[in-house]
Each structure stands twice: as structure tokens, then as C-alpha cells.
Amino acid sequence: MATAAQAIEMEKILYLTELQGLPVFDLREREIGRVKDAAVVPLIHRSRIDRYLVGGERAWLTVRYEQVKRIGLDGIFLLDEKLTPYHDDEYMLRLVRDLLDQQIIDAQGRKVVRVTDVTFEIRDEGLNQTLHVLEVDIGLRAIFRRLFQGILPPRLIRRLQEKIPPNSIRWEFVNIIEPDPQRRLRLNVSLEWLKSLHPADLADILEEMTATDRQAFLQQLDSELVADVLPEVDPKLQASMLEHLEASKAADIIEEMEPDQAADILAEMDRQISEEILRQMEVEPQAEVRELMRYEEDTAGGLMTTRFLALPSGASVRDAIEALRAEPELADTINTIFLVDENRRPVGAVPLGKLFLVPEDTSLKELTLPTVVTVPITASRKEVVDLFDKYNIFTLPVVDQEGRLEGVITADDVISVMHRG
Amino acid sequence: MKAKKLARIRAGLAGFLAVLGPGFITAMVDNDAGGIYTYSEAGARFGYVPLWSLIPITLILIVTQEMCARMGAVTGKGLSDLIREEFGLRATFLILAALLLTNLTNIMANFAGVASSLELFNISRYITVPLSAVAVWLLVVKGTYSRVEKVFLGASAVYICYCISAFLVKPNWKLALEHTVKPTWVGDPAYVTILIGLVGTSVAPWMQFYLQASIVEKGITAEDYVLSRLEVIIGCVAMSVIAFFIIVACAGAIWSVQPMAIRDAADAALALKPFGKYAYLLFAIGLFNASLFAATIQPLSTAYTVCEGLGFESGLDKSFREAPIFYGIITLTIFVSVVVILLPGFPLVRMILFSQVLNGVLLPFVLIFMLQLVNKHRIMGKWTNTPFYNLVSWATVITLIALTLVLTYMTLREL
Numbered sequence: 001m002a003t004a005a006q007a008i009e010m011e012k013i014l015y016l017t018e019l020q021g022l023p024v025f026d027l028r029e030r031e032i033g034r035v036k037d038a039a040v041v042p043l044i045h046r047s048r049i050d051r052y053l054v055g056g057e058r059a060w061l062t063v064r065y066e067q068v069k070r071i072g073l074d075g076i077f078l079l080d081e082k083l084t085p086y087h088d089d090e091y092m093l094r095l096v097r098d099l100l101d102q103q104i105i106d107a108q109g110r111k112v113v114r115v116t117d118v119t120f121e122i123r124d125e126g127l128n129q130t131l132h133v134l135e136v137d138i139g140l141r142a143i144f145r146r147l148f149q150g151i152l153p154p155r156l157i158r159r160l161q162e163k164i165p166p167n168s169i170r171w172e173f174v175n176i177i178e179p180d181p182q183r184r185l186r187l188n189v190s191l192e193w194l195k196s197l198h199p200a201d202l203a204d205i206l207e208e209m210t211a212t213d214r215q216a217f218l219q220q221l222d223s224e225l226v227a228d229v230l231p232e233v234d235p236k237l238q239a240s241m242l243e244h245l246e247a248s249k250a251a252d253i254i255e256e257m258e259p260d261q262a263a264d265i266l267a268e269m270d271r272q273i274s275e276e277i278l279r280q281m282e283v284e285p286q287a288e289v290r291e292l293m294r295y296e297e298d299t300a301g302g303l304m305t306t307r308f309l310a311l312p313s314g315a316s317v318r319d320a321i322e323a324l325r326a327e328p329e330l331a332d333t334i335n336t337i338f339l340v341d342e343n344r345r346p347v348g349a350v351p352l353g354k355l356f357l358v359p360e361d362t363s364l365k366e367l368t369l370p371t372v373v374t375v376p377i378t379a380s381r382k383e384v385v386d387l388f389d390k391y392n393i394f395t396l397p398v399v400d401q402e403g404r405l406e407g408v409i410t411a412d413d414v415i416s417v418m419h420r421g
Numbered sequence: 422m423k424a425k426k427l428a429r430i431r432a433g434l435a436g437f438l439a440v441l442g443p444g445f446i447t448a449m450v451d452n453d454a455g456g457i458y459t460y461s462e463a464g465a466r467f468g469y470v471p472l473w474s475l476i477p478i479t480l481i482l483i484v485t486q487e488m489c490a491r492m493g494a495v496t497g498k499g500l501s502d503l504i505r506e507e508f509g510l511r512a513t514f515l516i517l518a519a520l521l522l523t524n525l526t527n528i529m530a531n532f533a534g535v536a537s538s539l540e541l542f543n544i545s546r547y548i549t550v551p552l553s554a555v556a557v558w559l560l561v562v563k564g565t566y567s568r569v570e571k572v573f574l575g576a577s578a579v580y581i582c583y584c585i586s587a588f589l590v591k592p593n594w595k596l597a598l599e600h601t602v603k604p605t606w607v608g609d610p611a612y613v614t615i616l617i618g619l620v621g622t623s624v625a626p627w628m629q630f631y632l633q634a635s636i637v638e639k640g641i642t643a644e645d646y647v648l649s650r651l652e653v654i655i656g657c658v659a660m661s662v663i664a665f666f667i668i669v670a671c672a673g674a675i676w677s678v679q680p681m682a683i684r685d686a687a688d689a690a691l692a693l694k695p696f697g698k699y700a701y702l703l704f705a706i707g708l709f710n711a712s713l714f715a716a717t718i719q720p721l722s723t724a725y726t727v728c729e730g731l732g733f734e735s736g737l738d739k740s741f742r743e744a745p746i747f748y749g750i751i752t753l754t755i756f757v758s759v760v761v762i763l764l765p766g767f768p769l770v771r772m773i774l775f776s777q778v779l780n781g782v783l784l785p786f787v788l789i790f791m792l793q794l795v796n797k798h799r800i801m802g803k804w805t806n807t808p809f810y811n812l813v814s815w816a817t818v819i820t821l822i823a824l825t826l827v828l829t830y831m832t833l834r835e836l
Contacts (some may be wrong), residue, residue: 101505114732116510138732146510210497211642236640 003168004134005119010158014071014131015184015351016095016118017149021301023075024063032056032083035076039092040133047171049120049131051095052076053086060086071122071129073154079128090186095133102137103209105175107193110201112177112208116142119168136174139167177209179216191220199225203232206241215244223249224413227256230265239268242277248281251280254289258333260305260413263292292407300379303417304407310338310362315345318360320350333410336395338372339364344404346397374399377406381417388414422725430721443635444653446489446718448660449483449580452667453715454534455527455773457708459618460664464671466682468598469593469700472488472668474599474616477660478623480815483654485788488795488814489629490653493636494646495804500633500787501730502792506640507776515728516790521750521785524627524723526776531719531771534712536762541690541705547763554759557717561751562737574745579662582707586693587666589700592673601665611682614831617824621781623660624821629787631722634729643804684770716755724750778833781825 005013023034033056041050052063061083071119093099099115106113107126117137123130137145141164141267148157174360175193178184194202206214206229218241220224230238230253242265243252254262266289276288295301309330311319322335324330337355339348347366358367373391375384377400387396388411396409452460462695463471487499496503505513535553536546560572632653641649675681675692683689690704724747728735734744741748761767792814796805806814 101509114505119699143510143514143731147514212497240640240642 003119003166004170005168006164008121008134011072012122013134014120014122015137016075016100016120018073018154019131020096021073021150022073024052025077027078029077031059031075036060037094037096038093038131041091041097042093043091043186044139046171046188047133049133053093054083059273062086065130066128068128068130071348074081082418087104090183093187099136099176103177103213104169105177105205106169106173107175108173109169110197110204112205113138113169117145121218122183127417133171135164135168137168140164141166142168146295177213177217180220181211181216184220184391194221194225200232202214202229204284205292207234207237208350211240211244218245219249223252225254225384226253230257231261233333235264235268235344238265239270241267243273247273247276247280250277255281255285257283258305259307260407261294262289264297264302267293297375299377300375300384300398300409301377301407303381303384303413305410305413306378306407307333308338308395308397308405309334310340310344310346310405313339313341313365315354315364316360317358317362317364317367320364322356334384334395336408337364338397338405339368340405343402345402346374346399346405348372348418349395349397372397373407374403375409376401379388385418401411424469428774432487443641444486444649444656445659446656447486447632447635448653449552449622449663450631450715450718451482451628451660452580452663452711453527454531454708454712455777456622456664457534457667457711458773459622459777460667461489461671463619464668464673464729465617465675465689465692466680467607467615468672468676468680469597470497470605470607471606471612471619472597472600472665473602474619474662475665475668478620479657481620481821482623482657482660484810484814485624485629486653486657487650489633490636490649490790491646491804492795492801493633495574495802497637497642497645498802499637499726499729500630500791500794501530503800504790505730505732507794507797507800508790510731512790512797514808516786517727517730519786520626520630520668521723521727521754523776523779523783524719524759526772526779527625527627528716528719528723528754529749529761530773530776531716532710533710533772535716537769538690538705538709538712543720544818550759553716554755557713557720558752558755560717561721561805562748576799579710582703582709582710583663583666583670586700586703587670587673588747589703590670590673590676590693591694592669593677597669597672612825613654613753617663617827617831619664620821620824621777621784623664624784625780626783627639627722627726627780629791630726631718634722643802652788670700672738674700689698711761716758720751720754723754726749744787754757784825785818785822788821792818 016038019035020039023031023036024033026032033054035052036055036335037053038049038211039051039053040046040048044050048065052065052068054061054063062085063076063078063083067078067080067083068076070077095118099118101114101116103112105111105112106154114137115138119134121134125134141161144161144164144408145157148160152160173193174394176187176189178187180190197205202225206217209217223227230241233241242253245253254266257265266277269277278290281289292301292304292306306329309320309323309327311323335352337350337352339350340347341347348365349372350364350367351369354367373387373393374397375387377398384396387393397405398407398409400406492498492500498506501513501517527731530555530586532550538552539549540546542665636649659820670693671683671689675683675689678692683692690701690708693700693704725735727733727750729746733746735747736744738777739747762769762772791804795801796811798805
């Protein structure tokens with residue numbers, strides 16, 4: 001795997017393990033102290049090392065980036081000597097204290113990893129040289145450097161490490177996990193990268209975080225995003241994730257979800273808490289979810305959703321298009337329009353694609369599939385799966401004792417069920 | 422009203438069953454081949470006299486296990502993760518390297534237990550060891566954690582064998598119960614060794630890592646912790662109860678007749694033969710079960726701990742290619758153990774002894790890390806140790822270090 005660092009010559013590369021303990025020299029090349037840590041101030045510049053923390057004879061001193069004439073394996077050579085004592089502040093991300101050995105999110109690899117070392121690029125900027133964070137290193141090569149840091153000379157470590165393949169994450173893809181919201185602001189931790197991830201990948205990342213970090217993270221995400229991610233998360237975690245949020249926020253999230261998924265999660269939760277959340281929901285969604293919660297998990301009723309499109313058998317293609325326009329969220333998931341008689345019994349099923357092929361005033365009855373397979377609401381999980389398999393259906397209508405259409409089961413739910421069983 | 426009360430009780434029992442697993446399993450696996458050998462030796466050589474040590478041992482075990490469980494529940498992180506975050510990579514690497522070596526010898530000791538228990542039925546170790554290694558490997562690699570856990574919980578029930586064996590031997594119960602509460606000293610250096618061995622075999626380093634990781638894996642948080650703590654305590658007590666019965670069985674069968682040192686645990690089983698076919702059979706089955714059980718958990722625990730601490734991909738839900746080092750460690754530890762055990766003329770007993778020494782040497786370091794971590798407010802919040810608890814814990818650590826230093830010195834002299 002080629003990393004960014006490999007494109008740059010080794011003379012322009014420095015590792016955090018090499019930076020630690022690097023001697024700092026004044027104008028007369030006398031050693032003032034050794035580097036203890038280095039800090040980035042993300043609000044000012046995302047990758048440039050803004051200050052070096054040097055351990056002097058007594059207190060620590062701060063060297064600002066513009067005071068460095070030259071930096072390399074032999075040490076840091078200063079341009080001017082007006083050094084101030086070190087004061088901590090919330091806007092600094094200190095690499096040794098806050099990044100090394102801590103967990104970060106790899107937005108590209110979509111997982112949570114622990115930082116073993118950091119790679120810098122040495123840049124010439126006029127009178128001085130600056131360090132820019134290039135990538136975060138994990139894996140064996142970084143472990144090797146950490147283990148022998150201070151024991152073997154740096155140049156020897158560099159030569160020996162060549163044999164081990166590198167494993168790094170570019171700084172652009174690194175996302176700090178910071179539970180404190182104020183500190184997040186000060187460290188300019190943004191969530192832009194989240195938007196490019198698939199909910200299933202984001203769910204993987206959430207699963208790998210610790211509980212505290214996860215809850216803090218969830219607080220920052222908007223309800224719509226959480227509603228997409230939650231069904232993808234390990235079932236064991238789903239309930240506990242919602243339980244630790246405020247009821248009103250949890251209600252918002254539940255409202256954004258498909259009612260059958262919402263019902264599944266609420267059923268797993270503590271009764272009192274799920275009640276609280278339901279009460280915070282708006283009337284209609286609340287009723288839908290409560291309705292579905294009545295059914296046993298492993299039956300057709302427990303698997304179905306109440307969001308489907310059903311039209312009277314006399315309806316035309318135009319009616320179908322208008323009905324869909326009235327409920328646009330349905331367009332994301334449906335692939336079949338059902339036709340029902342006056343008693344709401346299914347009499348036809350029209351694959352959505354057929355609507356494209358005929359003029360708008362065509363009666364839907366002409367487009368229906370020859371037979372409509374249904375399943376009773378009390379049927380077992382196994383019966384449902386068998387039906388899907390036997391009749392090659394994508395959407396299975398669920399009917400009550402009188403044969404009236406109550407809901408539908410979609411193929412994706414069945415795949416989850418089969419995977420579990 | 423009654424319905425509500427019933428619902429609450431069921432919630433309590435259901436709640437308990439939901440957290441059942443980590444503490445109980447860890448304590449049960451503690452009674453592995455090395456443990457059984459030590460308890461058998463104690464009973465065979467000194468009779469009922471060593472029984473008094475079981476109560477302090479249980480307390481020590483509870484103290485150390487509880488701290489790990491608490492850390493797991495409050496921080497949501499495993500022990501090697503915490504060591505990495507607070508003490509850095511080098512410390513983590515050194516501890517884990519030592520742990521890997523120690524666990525490897527423990528696993529070897531357990532396959533040795535499998536071999537010697539089945540040799541009692543005249544099945545050659547060249548058949549039993551490879552077969553059981555394959556069985557262990559398949560169970561670990563192909564099963565899911567909850568399925569594996571269920572199998573183990575079932576296997577724990579087999580430990581009843583020892584209790585039954587003990588009864589069949591018809592030991593002197595009055596003497597046994599007397600000695601359980603009366604500390605006695607015997608001026609024999611072997612007695613000291615046995616006592617130290619009993620402590621060392623009960624509080625193994627790998628158990629601390631395993632327990633904390635299981636608590637995290639089960640998703641137990643600070644809120645559920647109280648139930649978990651109860652489970653841990655029950656597990657520790659259960660372990661001591663089994664130890665009690667093993668010691669009593671050997672005391673009654675061997676020491677009452679003719680006190681002697683046994684060459685290995687299977688010898689103890691043989692000595693039970695005069696007391697009826699069942700006493701002997703149950704003991705042998707108990708040894709086989711314990712060895713196999715431990716031989717399955719230990720490779721898994723080792724792999725998790727090392728990967729977690731050093732940042733390699735881990736987890737049974739990942740494929741071989743996704744988590745090569747994880748599966749590699751599992752496979753390698755099993756494979757190396759089997760190869761070493763099957764070397765002709767391999768001294769099984771020495772192996773078991775050696776694995777206990779390694780446990781003893783590593784343990785104080787792990788405990789010191791644990792004590793520093795469990796007292797950090799930053800990670801434990803309000804769940805740090807109380808001053809009294811700290812006093813007890815540090816006293817335990819110092820006693821353990823002193824004892825294990827003595828044991829190490831004595832064992833090295835013996836080797």
C-alpha cells in the first residue's frame with residue numbers, strides 16, 4: 001500500500017518518535033532543551049505544527065513555528081530566542097498528549113484505530129522550516145519505531161524499518177474523537193466527512209467506539225442521519241444507544257425511521273423508556289409504531305411495515321403517479337403498487353417499472369401480475385422466507401384474518417432475517 | 422400488585438442471566454489442568470490441612486476480579502486498551518509479550534491435561550491431542566461468541582463431577598470442615614510450595630484481561646455493574662467450592678491411606694479407583710473437561726488481548742484475511758502447544774509447574790498496572806477504589822509478590 005510519505009524523500013520526513021527528545025539549539029548552537037511535545041492549532045491551520053513544547057532546565061518553553069530556522073534529525077535550530085513559558089490552552093491539539101495511543105476515526109477506511117506514530121513533512125517556507133502533519137501511522141512499522149525509540153539511533157531505525165510495509169492514514173481522513181463539545185469547537189472538529197459515508201459504514205464506526213464516545217458522537221448528528229444509521233447498527237447496541245439520548249431527541253429519530261424498524265428497536269428497550277419516547281412522538285407516527293409493536297417479532301406482523309401504496313382496483317396509472325407524489329418518501333423503497341377491493345383485500349400487484357411503459361390513462365388492472373401471493377399476519381418467520389423463495393417476490397403483502405391488507409414485507413427485511421437465522 | 426412483583430423478580434432473574442457469563446466462566450476456567458494438579462497434590466500430600474487457604478484465596482480472587490470487572494464496566498475498554506492509553510506502547514508491548522509466552526505455557530499445560538486424562542482410558546496422546554486441538558480450533562474459529570459462551574456455561578456444569586467424586590470417596594467431613602476454618606502450619610518446605618502454588622494457580626494474569634474484555638464485549642455498563650459484581654463474586658466462590666472438593670477427594674482417597682506426592686493429576690484419578698469405578702471415572706472426566714475448556718478459552722483470550730493492545734484487527738466476526746494476526750495467534754498457540762506436548766519424553770508435570778511460575782512472575786506487574794488504573798479519577802469517575810479497598814488491594818498485591826518471589830525461587834531451585 002503506497003502512502004503519502006513514500007512519495008517524499010526521506011530527508012524531508014520526520015516522525016513523531018524522532019521529534020520527541022529532539023534537541024533544540026539557540027543561535028549559538030547551544031542546547032536549550034529537548035522537545036517534549038508538538039501542537040497543532042486546528043482553527044489556524046489544520047496540519048502545520050504551530051508550537052513546539054521544549055523541556056528546559058526547569059519549566060517548559062514554547063517555540064513558535066516561525067522561530068524555527070531549521071529542523072531535522074540533528075535537532076531544531078532557532079531563528080530567534082524570544083521563547084515564552086508554556087501555557088496550556090484548549091485550542092491546541094498536542095500530538096503526544098492528545099493523539100498518541102488514542103483512538104481516532106479513519107474516515108476513508110471507515111473504522112476506528114489507535115494512533116501509534118505520526119509522520120511529518122518538513123517544508124521550506126522562506127527563512128524557516130515548518131513541520132506539517134502528513135499522516136497518522138498504525139500497524140507494525142510504527143510499532144517497530146515506537147519500541148526502539150530512544151534505544152537505537154534514529155537513522156538505524158529508519159534503515160531497519162524499510163523491511164516492514166507501512167500502514168498509515170492521511171491526515172485529511174483522520175477524525176478526532178472528542179466527547180467534550182466545547183473542546184470539539186475549539187479543535188475545529190467538523191463532521192463534513194460524515195456526509196460522504198454510507199450509513200452502514202458509519203454504523204460500523206459507531207460500533208467500534210466506546211460507549212461514552214459513541215453517545216457524545218450521536219449528540220452531534222442530526223436525527224435524519226441517526227435514523228438511517230441506527231437500523232444498521234448491531235441489534236444489541238441499538239436499544240442502548242437510544243436509551244441514553246433525551247426522549248425528545250430519540251422521538252425525532254424514531255419518527256424519521258421506517259415504522260417496522262422503529263418498532264423492533266423500541267420493543268428491545270426498557271418499557272418505561274420506550275413509553276416515554278413514544279409519548280414524545282407526533283400522533284400519526286406514534287400510532288403506526290404502536291400498531292406494529294403489537295406483533296411478535298418473529299411473525300409476519302413483526303416483520304412488516306405499514307408504509308406501502310395501495311390503490312382501488314379501478315385506478316389508473318395517473319392516479320398511481322399522483323398518489324406517489326403525495327407521499328414522496330415511499331419512492332425510495334417501494335417496487336410494487338398493490339390494488340385492493342372495497343374491503344381492502346389485495347386483488348392485484350403492479351411492478352413499478354410497468355408504469356413507465358404505458359400511457360397515463362391505462363387502468364392499473366391491466367398491468368397487474370397474474371397472481372397475488374399474500375401471507376397472514378400471524379405467519380412464522382420461516383413461512384415468510386419460504387414464500388419469498390418459492391414465488392420470487394420482492395414485496396409480500398400481509399393480510400389479517402379477513403384477508404384485508406395490513407402491511408408489506410420487503411426483500412431487505414427478509415435478507416436480514418435469513419442472515420440472522 | 423402480585424403481577425407487578427412477579428414482573429420485577431423476573432426482570433431481576435432475567436437481568437442476572439443477561440449478565441451471567443464473564444465472571445462465572447473466568448472462575449471456572451481457572452480450575453484448569455494446572456489448578457487441578459495443584460489441588461490434587463495439596464490433598465494427596467497434606468490431606469485436609471491446606472483447606473484453610475481457600476477462604477483467603479477466594480477473597481484475593483474476588484478483590485482482583487472485581488477491579489477488572491469494574492474497570493471494564495465503567496470505561497467500556499479492555500485492560501490492554503487502558504494500559505496502552507495510559508502507559509503507552511512500550512509498556513503494553515512488554516506486558517503483552519510476557520502474557521503471550523505465559524499463556525502459551527498455560528495452553529500447553531492444558532493439552533497435557535487432555536493427554537493424561539485420556540491416557541487413563543488407554544487412548545494414546547498421539548490421537549487425543551491432535552484431535553482435541555482440531556476440535557478446539559473449530560469451536561473457536563467457527564463459533565460465534567454467544568454460542569461459544571453457551572457451550573462453556575454448559576461445560577461448567579460438568580465440574581459437578583468433582584463434588585460427586587468427593588462424596589463417593591467417603592472422606593472425613595468433620596476433619597475437612599475443621600481445617601477449612603483453622604489455619605495450620607506444617608514445617609515442610611513442600612507445604613509452603615503447595616500453599617503458594619494454590620494462590621498462584623487461582624489468580625492468573627490472563628484472567629484479568631479475559632474478564633475485563635468479556636465484560637466490555639457483553640456491553641455491561643456502570644449501571645448494570647452491580648449485578649455483574651454479584652456474578653463475579655459468585656464465580657469466585659464457585660471456583661473455591663470446586664477446589665475444596667478436589668482437595669477433599671484426594672485427601673480422603675490418597676492421604677488417608679498413604680500420603681504421597683502425585684506425579685500428575687491422572688495419578689490422582691487412578692488413586693480413586695479403589696473407591697469405585699465412578700469416583701475414578703468422574704475425576705478423569707472432570708480433568709478432561711477442564712483441560713479442554715481452558716484450552717479453548719486461553720488461545721482466544723490471548724489473541725484478543727494482544728490484538729487489542731497493539732491495535733491489530735480482531736474479532737470472530739472478521740474473516741481470516743481481515744484479521745490475520747488475530748487468527749494467527751489462535752492457530753499458532755494451539756499448534757505450538759500440540760507439537761511441544763507430543764515431543765517424545767516430554768515432562769508434562771514440569772510443564773504444568775513452569776506455567777504456574779510464569780503466571781506468578783507476571784501477575785504482580787499486571788496487578789500494579791491495574792491498581793494505578795483503577796484509582797485514576799479521570800477514567801473511573803466516581804468508581805475509583807475507596808481508601809479501605811485500596812488498603813486491602815495493596816496488601817494483597819504485596820503478599821502476592823512476596824509469595825510468588827518465594828515460589829519462583831523455590832521452583833527454579835527444583836528445576
